[in-house]
Amino acid sequence: MKRIGLLTRILLAIGLGVVLGSFAPESVIKVFATFNGLFGNFLNFAIPLIIIAFIAPGIGAMGRGAGKILGLTTGVAYGSTIIAGLLAFAAATLLFPVLLENQASQAFGDPEHALLSGFFTVEMAPIMGVMTALLIAFVLGIGVSSLKSNYLLNILDEFRMIVQKLIEKVIIPLLPIHIFGIFANMTQGGQVSSILGVFFKVFIMIITLHLIYLAIQYTIAGSLSKQSPFAMLKTMTPAYFTALGTQSSASTIPVTLERTKKIGVRDRIADFCVPLLATIHVAGSTITLVSCAMAVMLIQGETATFAQMFPFILMLGITMVAAPGVPGGGVVAALGLLESMLGFTGTMLSLMLALYMAQDSFGTACNVAGDGAISMVIDKLSSGKSEDMETSAKAG
Numbered sequence: 001m002k003r004i005g006l007l008t009r010i011l012l013a014i015g016l017g018v019v020l021g022s023f024a025p026e027s028v029i030k031v032f033a034t035f036n037g038l039f040g041n042f043l044n045f046a047i048p049l050i051i052i053a054f055i056a057p058g059i060g061a062m063g064r065g066a067g068k069i070l071g072l073t074t075g076v077a078y079g080s081t082i083i084a085g086l087l088a089f090a091a092a093t094l095l096f097p098v099l100l101e102n103q104a105s106q107a108f109g110d111p112e113h114a115l116l117s118g119f120f121t122v123e124m125a126p127i128m129g130v131m132t133a134l135l136i137a138f139v140l141g142i143g144v145s146s147l148k149s150n151y152l153l154n155i156l157d158e159f160r161m162i163v164q165k166l167i168e169k170v171i172i173p174l175l176p177i178h179i180f181g182i183f184a185n186m187t188q189g190g191q192v193s194s195i196l197g198v199f200f201k202v203f204i205m206i207i208t209l210h211l212i213y214l215a216i217q218y219t220i221a222g223s224l225s226k227q228s229p230f231a232m233l234k235t236m237t238p239a240y241f242t243a244l245g246t247q248s249s250a251s252t253i254p255v256t257l258e259r260t261k262k263i264g265v266r267d268r269i270a271d272f273c274v275p276l277l278a279t280i281h282v283a284g285s286t287i288t289l290v291s292c293a294m295a296v297m298l299i300q301g302e303t304a305t306f307a308q309m310f311p312f313i314l315m316l317g318i319t320m321v322a323a324p325g326v327p328g329g330g331v332v333a334a335l336g337l338l339e340s341m342l343g344f345t346g347t348m349l350s351l352m353l354a355l356y357m358a359q360d361s362f363g364t365a366c367n368v369a370g371d372g373a374i375s376m377v378i379d380k381l382s383s384g385k386s387e388d389m390e391t392s393a394k395a396g
Contacts, residue, residue: 010357013180018196020180021187026116029188032181034118039178040346045124046166047336048133052140053163054333055319057156059141073273073378077281078317080374084213084283085313088290089306091209099201100298116185130340134315167332179354182347199355202295206359209287210366217283217373224380225264232263236372243368244361249278252368260372269379277371282320284366285330289316292355293338296348304342312341330363331356 021029128136144153214233222229239256243249249256253275260270290313294304315337320330331353338344338352 009176010179010354013176014183014196014354014358017180017183018187021184024184024188026188029116029181029184030119032177033116033185034120036178036181036185036350037118037121039174040350041122041124043171043335043349044339044346045126046163046171047130047339048126048128049163050167050333051130051133051319051336052137053156053160055134055137056140056144057153057160059138060144060153060156069269069272069378069382070276072382073276073374074280076374076377076381077277080217080281080283080370081286081317081320082313085286085290085316086310087213088206088209088287089294089304089309089313091205092291092294092304095205096294096298099205100198100295116188130336133336134319171332175353175357178350179357182350182354198295198299199358202291202355203359206288206291207362209291210284210362213283213287214366214369214373217370221373221376225376227264232372232376233369235259235263236369239372240365240369243365249364249368249371252364253278256368256371260375263372263376265372265375265379269382270375273375273378274371277374278368281371281374282317282330282363282367283370285320285360285363286313286316287366288356288359288363289320289331289334292352292359293342293344295355296344296351297342299351300348308342312337315341330360 140152140156144156147153215229218229218232221227222232225232236256236259239252239259242255243252256278257270257274260274261267265273290309293312294309297304316334319333319337335349335352338349344352
């Protein structure tokens with residue numbers, strides 16, 4: 001199974017879940033419902049640990065950069081991510097009422113009532129609430145960045161490595177089974193046709209938004225560098241398709257770096273920006289998360305308002321910075337925000353996982369391709385500031 005890509009496993013899980021749910025007796029479905037209950041409780045337990053493990057050392061390490069280039073790159077990347085989230089919100093607000101009209105009218109008020117429960121459950125209470133974990137992560141991250149000693153930062157880094165192993169070795173491998181059980185349960189409850197209809201339409205809209213946003217990014221970069229944005233995009237195409245296959249911005253860095261230099265970004269700027277942007281520039285993933293979250297809310301019969309979504313997008317831009325560099329790591333890191341800020345229930349989180357994971361590779365590819373445009377923008381905005389590169393590179 002490890003040789004099969006995560007996207008393929010997710011799609012197989014959805015398909016097999018629909019097939020099993022169509023004819024299997026309730027006792028069989030309840031076996032998987034039991035697993036889903038245990039896995040969901042464990043995921044809730046892990047969410048505060050994930051938040052602290054990835055946000056605290058991320059802020060701590062970034063805060064130590066003394067150069068202006070680091071601040072400029074971080075600011076532009078964060079701004080790009082927020083704009084991408086707002087674009088997704090605007091598109092979903094305008095298009096979802098039309099695209100998902102039938103699904104909205106058939107929305108189930110409480111999906112838990114249509115699903116079978118497991119044979120038993122085991123309580124796994126989180127050690128703290130999501131907002132408490134966020135506050136602790138910010139306090140630790142900002143505090144570590146102000147210390148001259150690396151002692152606490154090293155401890156946080158090792159904690160991050162432990163939690164990342166948990167995600168890589170336990171959570172991500174078990175996700176397909178969890179999604180399989182959810183779709184088998186929804187099929188027996190008569191809800192799956194509506195859900196799959198939402199999946200397909202949202203998938204098409206998200207891919208379109210990714211391409212539009214890349215065009216916007218390269219139009220800006222092209223105007224600053226006096227190049228054709230389409231020629232620049234064509235040059236970055238190998239990085240896009242590499243990310244599509246690997247589902248990892250980090251794994252694609254060598255290709256992204258080579259392509260970024262080919263579009264004319266100075267070597268020293270590219271060498272600094274591309275590895276950093278692979279971690280902090282998540283515009284494509286943000287488009288996917290915001291769109292998927294609003295689709296799941298619509299399935300639930302809820303309407304996402306700007307007052308709800310704007311703070312969520314702002315926090316998402318920070319939380320995603322520290323998302324683990326594994327396929328699906330972005331949505332796992334965002335689960336706490338979905339629960340605390342948008343009120344997602346366990347079933348809504350499961351739907352979110354399935355919907356996001358099926359499109360994760362495209363979000364990663366959009367992130368990676370956009371890194372070239374951001375690097376060009378930084379190159380042009382930082383002209384005359386190359387003296388800061390040495391300091392920033394050493395700090396990184």
